[in-house]
Amino acid sequence: MSQKKKKLALSILMLNMFITMGGVGIVIPVLPSYLDIFGVGGEVYGSLIAVFALAQFLFSPIAGNLSDRFGRKIFIIGGLIIYGISQIIFGLATDVWILYLGRFLSGFGAAFIMTTIMAYVADITTIEERGKGMGLIGAAISLGFMIGPALGGFLANVNLHFPFYLAGVVALVAALLSYIVLPNVQPQINDAVKNAPRENILNQLVRSVKTPYFVILIIVFTFSFGISNFQSTLSMFLTYKFDYSPTDIAIVITVGGFAGVILQMFIIDKLFKRFGEMKVILVNLVAAAITMVFMVFVGGFFIILAVATLFQIATVFIRPAVNTLISKFAGNEQGFAAGMNNAYMSLGNMIGPALAGVLLEWHLSIPFILGAVILLGCFVLALVWTLKKSPGLLKPSA
Numbered sequence: 001m002s003q004k005k006k007k008l009a010l011s012i013l014m015l016n017m018f019i020t021m022g023g024v025g026i027v028i029p030v031l032p033s034y035l036d037i038f039g040v041g042g043e044v045y046g047s048l049i050a051v052f053a054l055a056q057f058l059f060s061p062i063a064g065n066l067s068d069r070f071g072r073k074i075f076i077i078g079g080l081i082i083y084g085i086s087q088i089i090f091g092l093a094t095d096v097w098i099l100y101l102g103r104f105l106s107g108f109g110a111a112f113i114m115t116t117i118m119a120y121v122a123d124i125t126t127i128e129e130r131g132k133g134m135g136l137i138g139a140a141i142s143l144g145f146m147i148g149p150a151l152g153g154f155l156a157n158v159n160l161h162f163p164f165y166l167a168g169v170v171a172l173v174a175a176l177l178s179y180i181v182l183p184n185v186q187p188q189i190n191d192a193v194k195n196a197p198r199e200n201i202l203n204q205l206v207r208s209v210k211t212p213y214f215v216i217l218i219i220v221f222t223f224s225f226g227i228s229n230f231q232s233t234l235s236m237f238l239t240y241k242f243d244y245s246p247t248d249i250a251i252v253i254t255v256g257g258f259a260g261v262i263l264q265m266f267i268i269d270k271l272f273k274r275f276g277e278m279k280v281i282l283v284n285l286v287a288a289a290i291t292m293v294f295m296v297f298v299g300g301f302f303i304i305l306a307v308a309t310l311f312q313i314a315t316v317f318i319r320p321a322v323n324t325l326i327s328k329f330a331g332n333e334q335g336f337a338a339g340m341n342n343a344y345m346s347l348g349n350m351i352g353p354a355l356a357g358v359l360l361e362w363h364l365s366i367p368f369i370l371g372a373v374i375l376l377g378c379f380v381l382a383l384v385w386t387l388k389k390s391p392g393l394l395k396p397s398a
Contacts, residue, residue: 005183006124010133012182013117014140016076019174020113021141023087023106023167024052025148030156030163037160038096048103050350055107056114057346061204063115064339072120072335073184075112077175083109084171091164109171111342118338122327123185131272131324138320139264146257187335201343208340213329215385217344219281220322222378224348226288226371227315229356233367234295234308241364242299252305256312264316277321278386278393282379284321288314289375296365325393 035044067075082105090102117137125133155163208217238244238252271280291311298307323341330337356367386393 008181009124009183009185010121010136012178013076013120014136016080016113016174016178017117017137017140018144019080019167019170020083020110021144022148022151023083023144023171024110025145026152026155026163026167028149028152030152030160033156034160035099038093038099040096044096044099048099049353051100051103052107052110053346053350055104056111057343057350058201059108059111060115060342060346061201061336061339063112064119064335064337064342065204066335067116067119067338068187068333068335071184071186072116072123073178073182075116076120076182077178079109079112079116080171080175080178081109083113084168084175087164087168087171091161091168107346111346115335115338115342118323118327118341119187119334120185122330122334122338123187127328130327131277131320132269134320134323134327135264135268135272138268138316138323139261141319142257142264142316143261146254146261150254204336204340205343208344211329211337211340213326213337215382215389216322216325216329217340219285219318219378219382220326220341221344221348222374223285223288223315223318223322224345225352226292226348226375228349228352229367229371230292230311230315233356233360237295237360237364237368238304242304248301252308253312255305256309257316259309260313260316263313264320268317268320271317272321272324272396274396276393276396277325278382278390280321281318281325282383282386284314284317285375285379285382287311288318289372289379292368292372292375296368 031045031048063075086102086105086109089105090099093099093102121133121137122130152163155166208214238249288311291307291314294307295304298304326337326341327334359366359370
């Protein structure tokens with residue numbers, strides 16, 4: 001593929017990922033008020049988040065497997081269509097079960113979009129370019145999740161249903177644009193992989209344990225757990241402890257997200273080349289753990305803003321680093337690897353908020369302390385594994 005087509009493809013992939021994550025983020029400020037229409041509250045709120053993550057967990061490995069066999073483009077387009085329709089269904093819902101259906105379909109569509117996009121990036125980049133490509137996709141993820149909540153809150157002033165309609169229409173337009181513009185690339189896989197028998201999710205999880213990047217998948221689960229733990233707890237923590245308004249909380253989340261996006265776009269590739277992906281992961285696991293502990297003890301708006309920003313920067317550095325390492329280890333199974341990556345991330349996104357909510361009822365500080373302990377445990381695991389199995393990962397990328 002020529003450099004011109006490669007840049008075009010990356011631009012479309014970034015746009016699709018931005019739209020997907022923007023659609024995820026747009027729900028956050030609207031959902032509590034939207035659920036009031038149906039006379040339900042916190043329990044349904046939490047389970048709707050879990051249903052989305054459950055669908056991602058179930059279908060991400062399937063998406064990776066299918067895209068390895070039949071190509072990437074068709075599944076990106078199909079995922080966008082399902083995702084767009086699901087958002088419209090959610091906005092048109094007249095009963096709670098329709099809300100669950102809409103969220104499950106959203107997770108289904110997102111699984112095919114996110115998994116296949118990561119595999120597509122691996123297909124069109126060399127090993128040397130992989131870090132930069134994954135960094136750009138990571139920036140699109142962060143930017144979408146940053147802008148989505150702010151946009152959702154603004155659009156809700158028009159109508160509580162309107163944000164979902166808009167998210168759905170934009171996703172459908174993105175599907176059409178991808179059909180017209182996105183180049184169709186064939187996965188670089190051998191016949192043994194292509195003709196291998198299909199596996200269910202449990203068999204794929206068992207197989208993932210035997211892959212050379214299994215410990216990196218554990219890192220994916222851990223940092224997903226940590227960041228979803230932090231995000232789901234932060235707003236309640238700041239409200240209960242400091243009486244922050246929704247605007248105050250939005251500023252804390254948005255500033256950190258914006259800083260992370262800028263650094264991902266312009267610095268992450270240089271860090272990978274100078275220090276290597278594993279060093280970036282190790283340093284930022286520790287940084288994220290320290291900032292989680294600091295959040296328990298600090299006070300004052302600007303200090304809290306600084307600590308939350310440092311946490312978000314650390315986590316957005318980890319994401320493209322693990323994506324790049326998994327892709328490098330995956331060889332001819334980019335779809336399978338991307339599917340497992342997304343599946344382990346979804347597991348963290350399911351368990352983190354659920355456990356954080358329970359612990360928050362016990363004590364406001366416990367979710368942050370537990371998150372820090374888990375991140376430090378992950379640091380030890382990653383360091384020991386790297387020193388014993390892959391010491392070369394501590395060297396700068398080629």
